[in-house]
Amino acid sequence: MTGPLAVVSGGTRGIGLALSHRLIKLGHRVVALYRGDDAAAEAVREESLHVLRADLADSGAVRAAAHQVLAEHGVPTVLVHNAGRNIDRPFLEMSEEDWHGVLDTNLSGVFYLTRALAPAMVESGQQGVIVTVGATTGMRPRLNGANYCASKAGLLQLTKCLALELAPRIRVNCLIPGMTETEELVTRFRLHDPQARAQVVGEIPLRRIGGTEDVADALEYLVSPRSAYLTGQKIIVDGGQYMW
Numbered sequence: 001m002t003g004p005l006a007v008v009s010g011g012t013r014g015i016g017l018a019l020s021h022r023l024i025k026l027g028h029r030v031v032a033l034y035r036g037d038d039a040a041a042e043a044v045r046e047e048s049l050h051v052l053r054a055d056l057a058d059s060g061a062v063r064a065a066a067h068q069v070l071a072e073h074g075v076p077t078v079l080v081h082n083a084g085r086n087i088d089r090p091f092l093e094m095s096e097e098d099w100h101g102v103l104d105t106n107l108s109g110v111f112y113l114t115r116a117l118a119p120a121m122v123e124s125g126q127q128g129v130i131v132t133v134g135a136t137t138g139m140r141p142r143l144n145g146a147n148y149c150a151s152k153a154g155l156l157q158l159t160k161c162l163a164l165e166l167a168p169r170i171r172v173n174c175l176i177p178g179m180t181e182t183e184e185l186v187t188r189f190r191l192h193d194p195q196a197r198a199q200v201v202g203e204i205p206l207r208r209i210g211g212t213e214d215v216a217d218a219l220e221y222l223v224s225p226r227s228a229y230l231t232g233q234k235i236i237v238d239g240g241q242y243m244w
Contacts, residue, residue: 178238
Protein backbone atom coordinates (compact mmCIF):
# COMPACT_ATOMS: atom_id res chain seq x y z
CA MET A 1 0.00 0.00 0.00
CA THR A 2 1.08 3.56 -0.67
CA GLY A 3 0.22 6.73 1.16
CA PRO A 4 1.54 8.49 4.26
CA LEU A 5 2.15 6.44 7.38
CA ALA A 6 0.40 6.93 10.71
CA VAL A 7 1.18 5.20 14.01
CA VAL A 8 -1.63 4.88 16.57
CA SER A 9 -0.94 3.51 20.03
CA GLY A 10 -3.89 1.68 21.51
CA GLY A 11 -5.26 1.61 17.99
CA THR A 12 -7.10 -1.72 17.92
CA ARG A 13 -10.09 -1.10 20.21
CA GLY A 14 -12.63 1.55 21.15
CA ILE A 15 -11.73 5.14 20.36
CA GLY A 16 -8.30 4.08 19.12
CA LEU A 17 -9.78 1.78 16.50
CA ALA A 18 -12.07 4.57 15.27
CA LEU A 19 -9.03 6.83 14.96
CA SER A 20 -7.13 4.14 13.04
CA HIS A 21 -10.03 3.64 10.63
CA ARG A 22 -10.46 7.37 10.09
CA LEU A 23 -6.78 7.73 9.18
CA ILE A 24 -7.14 4.84 6.72
CA LYS A 25 -10.16 6.57 5.21
CA LEU A 26 -8.01 9.68 4.78
CA GLY A 27 -5.48 7.65 2.80
CA HIS A 28 -2.96 6.71 5.47
CA ARG A 29 -1.32 3.40 6.06
CA VAL A 30 -1.70 2.72 9.79
CA VAL A 31 0.39 0.77 12.27
CA ALA A 32 -1.71 0.20 15.39
CA LEU A 33 0.18 -0.63 18.56
CA TYR A 34 -1.48 -2.69 21.26
CA ARG A 35 -0.42 -4.06 24.64
CA GLY A 36 -1.97 -7.46 25.20
CA ASP A 37 -5.31 -8.23 23.53
CA ASP A 38 -4.15 -10.46 20.69
CA ALA A 39 -7.70 -11.51 19.79
CA ALA A 40 -8.82 -7.90 19.29
CA ALA A 41 -5.71 -7.15 17.27
CA GLU A 42 -6.20 -10.09 14.96
CA ALA A 43 -9.87 -9.24 14.51
CA VAL A 44 -9.03 -5.83 13.07
CA ARG A 45 -5.96 -6.72 11.04
CA GLU A 46 -6.51 -5.61 7.46
CA GLU A 47 -4.65 -4.52 4.36
CA SER A 48 -4.04 -0.93 5.44
CA LEU A 49 -4.03 -1.59 9.21
CA HIS A 50 -0.94 -3.33 10.48
CA VAL A 51 -0.92 -4.39 14.13
CA LEU A 52 2.17 -4.54 16.32
CA ARG A 53 2.38 -5.61 19.94
CA ALA A 54 4.30 -3.33 22.30
CA ASP A 55 3.99 -2.49 25.99
CA LEU A 56 4.43 1.28 26.09
CA ALA A 57 5.45 1.13 29.75
CA ASP A 58 8.59 -0.77 28.68
CA SER A 59 11.10 1.60 27.08
CA GLY A 60 13.04 -1.26 25.49
CA ALA A 61 9.90 -2.69 23.92
CA VAL A 62 8.99 0.73 22.57
CA ARG A 63 12.43 1.20 21.01
CA ALA A 64 12.17 -2.22 19.37
CA ALA A 65 8.68 -1.50 18.03
CA ALA A 66 9.75 1.89 16.67
CA HIS A 67 12.75 0.32 14.95
CA GLN A 68 10.46 -2.25 13.34
CA VAL A 69 8.03 0.43 12.18
CA LEU A 70 10.80 2.49 10.60
CA ALA A 71 12.44 -0.53 8.98
CA GLU A 72 9.28 -2.13 7.59
CA HIS A 73 6.95 0.79 6.95
CA GLY A 74 9.01 3.97 6.82
CA VAL A 75 8.78 7.27 8.67
CA PRO A 76 5.35 8.27 9.99
CA THR A 77 3.90 11.69 9.29
CA VAL A 78 1.22 11.21 11.96
CA LEU A 79 1.68 9.84 15.48
CA VAL A 80 -1.37 9.39 17.72
CA HIS A 81 -0.88 8.59 21.40
CA ASN A 82 -4.13 6.90 22.38
CA ALA A 83 -2.98 4.01 24.59
CA GLY A 84 -4.06 4.37 28.19
CA ARG A 85 -4.44 2.40 31.38
CA ASN A 86 -6.79 2.93 34.30
CA ILE A 87 -6.41 1.35 37.77
CA ASP A 88 -8.82 3.01 40.20
CA ARG A 89 -8.18 2.88 43.95
CA PRO A 90 -8.83 5.18 46.90
CA PHE A 91 -5.60 7.11 47.40
CA LEU A 92 -4.89 5.61 50.83
CA GLU A 93 -5.20 2.13 49.33
CA MET A 94 -3.20 2.85 46.15
CA SER A 95 -0.02 0.81 45.83
CA GLU A 96 3.18 1.79 44.08
CA GLU A 97 2.30 -0.77 41.42
CA ASP A 98 -1.08 0.91 40.88
CA TRP A 99 0.67 4.27 40.54
CA HIS A 100 3.43 3.19 38.19
CA GLY A 101 1.14 0.91 36.17
CA VAL A 102 -0.86 3.95 35.07
CA LEU A 103 1.84 6.64 34.93
CA ASP A 104 4.27 4.41 33.05
CA THR A 105 1.76 3.78 30.26
CA ASN A 106 -0.17 7.04 30.08
CA LEU A 107 2.71 9.47 30.48
CA SER A 108 6.09 7.75 30.21
CA GLY A 109 4.83 5.71 27.25
CA VAL A 110 4.16 8.91 25.32
CA PHE A 111 7.68 10.09 26.12
CA TYR A 112 9.23 6.78 25.03
CA LEU A 113 7.32 6.52 21.75
CA THR A 114 7.78 10.17 20.79
CA ARG A 115 11.48 10.03 21.59
CA ALA A 116 11.80 6.90 19.42
CA LEU A 117 9.99 8.28 16.35
CA ALA A 118 10.22 12.08 16.42
CA PRO A 119 13.89 12.30 15.30
CA ALA A 120 13.10 10.46 12.07
CA MET A 121 9.96 12.55 11.61
CA VAL A 122 11.96 15.77 11.92
CA GLU A 123 14.79 14.55 9.68
CA SER A 124 12.38 13.42 6.95
CA GLY A 125 11.70 17.04 6.00
CA GLN A 126 7.94 16.41 5.94
CA GLN A 127 5.43 18.31 8.01
CA GLY A 128 4.45 16.01 10.84
CA VAL A 129 1.59 15.85 13.32
CA ILE A 130 1.50 14.38 16.81
CA VAL A 131 -1.82 14.07 18.64
CA THR A 132 -1.99 13.06 22.29
CA VAL A 133 -5.29 11.77 23.61
CA GLY A 134 -6.03 13.25 27.00
CA ALA A 135 -8.97 13.19 29.39
CA THR A 136 -11.12 15.77 31.13
CA THR A 137 -9.75 14.37 34.40
CA GLY A 138 -6.45 15.96 33.42
CA MET A 139 -8.13 19.27 34.29
CA ARG A 140 -10.48 18.24 37.09
CA PRO A 141 -10.08 15.62 39.82
CA ARG A 142 -12.21 12.57 40.47
CA LEU A 143 -12.42 10.15 43.34
CA ASN A 144 -10.16 7.08 43.30
CA GLY A 145 -8.23 8.28 40.27
CA ALA A 146 -5.17 10.13 41.58
CA ASN A 147 -2.85 8.10 39.34
CA TYR A 148 -4.97 8.54 36.20
CA CYS A 149 -5.69 12.23 36.81
CA ALA A 150 -2.00 12.93 37.43
CA SER A 151 -1.00 11.09 34.25
CA LYS A 152 -3.44 13.05 32.10
CA ALA A 153 -2.52 16.39 33.69
CA GLY A 154 1.12 15.63 32.98
CA LEU A 155 0.21 14.69 29.42
CA LEU A 156 -1.28 18.14 28.82
CA GLN A 157 1.94 19.82 29.89
CA LEU A 158 4.08 17.33 27.94
CA THR A 159 2.00 18.16 24.85
CA LYS A 160 2.85 21.84 25.21
CA CYS A 161 6.55 21.15 25.76
CA LEU A 162 6.68 18.93 22.68
CA ALA A 163 4.86 21.60 20.66
CA LEU A 164 7.53 24.13 21.66
CA GLU A 165 10.52 21.91 20.97
CA LEU A 166 9.39 20.12 17.81
CA ALA A 167 8.13 23.24 16.00
CA PRO A 168 8.09 24.19 13.22
CA ARG A 169 8.50 20.74 11.68
CA ILE A 170 5.94 18.92 13.85
CA ARG A 171 2.66 20.23 15.26
CA VAL A 172 1.56 18.73 18.59
CA ASN A 173 -1.95 19.01 20.03
CA CYS A 174 -4.09 17.23 22.62
CA LEU A 175 -7.46 15.71 21.75
CA ILE A 176 -9.66 15.27 24.82
CA PRO A 177 -12.76 13.07 24.50
CA GLY A 178 -15.61 13.44 26.96
CA MET A 179 -18.21 10.74 27.57
CA THR A 180 -17.82 8.53 24.51
CA GLU A 181 -19.86 5.40 23.80
CA THR A 182 -17.40 2.53 24.14
CA GLU A 183 -17.71 -0.87 25.76
CA GLU A 184 -15.52 0.30 28.64
CA LEU A 185 -17.63 3.41 29.26
CA VAL A 186 -20.91 1.47 29.16
CA THR A 187 -19.59 -0.93 31.78
CA ARG A 188 -17.98 1.71 34.00
CA PHE A 189 -21.02 4.00 34.14
CA ARG A 190 -23.68 1.25 33.89
CA LEU A 191 -25.09 2.84 30.75
CA HIS A 192 -27.10 -0.29 29.97
CA ASP A 193 -29.36 0.95 32.80
CA PRO A 194 -31.74 3.56 31.29
CA GLN A 195 -31.84 5.53 34.53
CA ALA A 196 -28.06 5.71 34.79
CA ARG A 197 -27.82 6.68 31.12
CA ALA A 198 -30.43 9.40 31.53
CA GLN A 199 -28.52 10.87 34.45
CA VAL A 200 -25.30 11.05 32.42
CA VAL A 201 -27.05 12.51 29.37
CA GLY A 202 -28.72 15.10 31.56
CA GLU A 203 -25.29 16.53 32.46
CA ILE A 204 -24.35 17.10 28.80
CA PRO A 205 -25.70 20.27 27.14
CA LEU A 206 -25.98 18.58 23.72
CA ARG A 207 -28.04 15.84 25.40
CA ARG A 208 -26.25 12.82 24.03
CA ILE A 209 -23.24 10.69 24.74
CA GLY A 210 -20.59 11.12 22.11
CA GLY A 211 -19.69 8.49 19.55
CA THR A 212 -16.22 7.41 18.54
CA GLU A 213 -16.82 9.09 15.18
CA ASP A 214 -17.16 12.45 16.97
CA VAL A 215 -13.64 11.99 18.30
CA ALA A 216 -12.42 10.83 14.88
CA ASP A 217 -13.88 13.99 13.33
CA ALA A 218 -11.71 16.08 15.64
CA LEU A 219 -8.66 13.98 14.80
CA GLU A 220 -9.33 14.51 11.10
CA TYR A 221 -9.19 18.26 11.67
CA LEU A 222 -5.97 18.04 13.70
CA VAL A 223 -4.12 16.04 11.04
CA SER A 224 -5.39 18.11 8.11
CA PRO A 225 -3.97 21.29 6.57
CA ARG A 226 -7.00 23.13 7.97
CA SER A 227 -5.28 23.12 11.37
CA ALA A 228 -1.89 24.16 9.99
CA TYR A 229 -1.64 27.12 12.41
CA LEU A 230 -2.65 25.13 15.48
CA THR A 231 -0.09 23.67 17.91
CA GLY A 232 0.26 23.26 21.65
CA GLN A 233 -3.52 23.36 22.10
CA LYS A 234 -6.25 21.13 23.48
CA ILE A 235 -9.54 20.31 21.78
CA ILE A 236 -12.26 19.01 24.09
CA VAL A 237 -14.95 16.87 22.43
CA ASP A 238 -17.52 16.43 25.19
CA GLY A 239 -20.80 17.99 24.10
CA GLY A 240 -20.17 20.96 26.37
CA GLN A 241 -20.11 18.97 29.61
CA TYR A 242 -16.98 20.71 30.84
CA MET A 243 -16.39 24.15 29.35
CA TRP A 244 -12.72 25.02 29.85
